[in-house]
Amino acid sequence: MAARCVIKRGFSTAPDPLTAVREFSEAIAQPDIGLIVFFCSISFDLAILEPELRRAFEGIHVIGCTTSGEIAPIGYVDGSITGFSIAASHCRAASVGIENLSQFQMSDGHAATQQLVAAMNEKGLTLDPKDTFAMLLIDGMSGNEEVVLASIHLLMEMAPLLGGSAGDNLRLTGAFIYFDGAFHRDAALLTAIKINAPFRIVKCQHFIGSDMRMVVTRADPLKRKVFELNGEPAAREYARILGLSELTLTPAIFSEFPLMVKVGGDFHVRSIQAAHFDESLTFFCAIDEGVVLRLAQSEAVLQNLEAFFQSVKETLGPPELIIGFDCIHRSLALEKTQTKHLASELLAANNVIGFSTYGEQFSGMHLNQTFTAIAIGTPYDAD
Structure with a gap:
């Protein structure tokens, strides 16, 4: 298997949900997929998008969320669905959903951590920071990121964690997390990903x-x-x-x-x-x-971003994929200075797939106005 076939990135800007899912699924198609992650605009009719995603990816582990803008293989886009697939030969993952965040208790996070560890164990896997990272997708309107992070501190002792707060294009009415074949409001999703590739958890702030x-x-x-x-x-x-x-x-x-x-x-x-x-x-x-x-x-946003990607390459080599969580305020700042197209070029050149968030999670902290990312290098044994 060639390295380029281990991770497939794709997107669609088609406004029709059926067409968008078809184009997206064709772009990331590969034999024996271990995990699919997607980020989609709230402008889609989720009642149509949801069953179409189930149909297109039946039997595959699929997770995602709504956004306030997407980062696709061509850089910043709006009104799209974007994401990636990783071959099962190089990726094993398990997810645990947390619902009713408005009534969240610390014990819920403890239970989710235990369930996630158990789910990995059932697959014969253990969480090891050398080859496993954790990702949190959470409703950005829940206001509960800090308490959720505090409740899963034991998970962060077993694997580095980061993630993003799902958005809704600044409507501020509600965001959605996708897991178990459905979009969930007032919810969060914990995912542990064991990957046969080098990776780094990194962040950028200007x-x-x-x-x-x-x-x-x-x-x-x-x-x-x-x-x-x-x-x-x-x-x-x-x-x-x-x-x-x-x-x-x-x-x-x-x-x-x-x-x-x-x-x-x-x-x-x-x-x-x-x-x-x-x-x-x-x-x-x-x-x-x-x-x-x-x-x-x-500081100068573009120069800061250039230096960030250069540091990633120096420590990891050219990234095969960067899963990026980029604060919506960074996107707005780039628009105001009319430099968003230049930032898009940088994101595209470094294989970033992600979305504009209502906040970013990095280790045990909930942050704003940062770009946090999982940078993944060339997969091992991809021949």
Whole structure:
């Protein structure tokens, strides 16, 4: 088997779900598939897409989610279905779904971890960080990424984990995870993947913390709402610091001027999701009272991305596949600077398949405005 046949990447931009699934399935077709992963636009009629996916991939382990934009073999696209297949000779996987996230308890995560380990054991497999990684796909509107990650810490001791929060094209009404042949709302999916290829878990961030600080003086962490910054209404204070009117606070502004928090010596982005009439701000991550936030300073996105891919090649060689989880705010920032087409070229040149997320998971952290990825090198014994 030639190396290029171990992993097949494909996509379709056809608006008709039947045509889209047919074109996608033809692109990733190969004998004896071990796993299929797809990412699709919420613009598809999921009631039609769902049974068509079952029909096209009957008997195959298939997982996926909805997006706020896709990354296909040609780079950034919208309104598509994209993904990849990995041959069973080089990939064994097991998945466990978690439903009713709105009522999630820590014990649910513990149980899911145990079920996933048991499912791998039933296949005669053990989780080993040398050849196994874990992936989390989760409803990006659930607001439960942090607690889910905390509940599966035992899994992360057995295999490195990353993932993405599913989106819905910024409608902010609900995202879907696909497993067991159906789309699920208010759900998450844990998948363990044992692969016969070298891989690296990596992340890229183009922001650094500035000296402009603000303190969260009133917040509801469970709802990810901040009501006051520096003792003032949060949206008003944020706009004042930027020198803008509250009326100009849009997703484009949030993507250009995110806030950051310092954790363990490193700065991590905390992206704003929306500003409200009561002058509160909703974030894509939980924010506690008393936290010191800093206004972020942006580095050059394209140069940062180029350096990132170069470092991947230096440590892994040319990637056969990069599974990428790219914050929606990165896409919006690229659109504003009219450089999205250049970033698309970089993504395509490095074999990235992924989607624009409502947040990224990297090890035990839920992040914003990053590009996290599983970089997979040339499969072993692919002759």
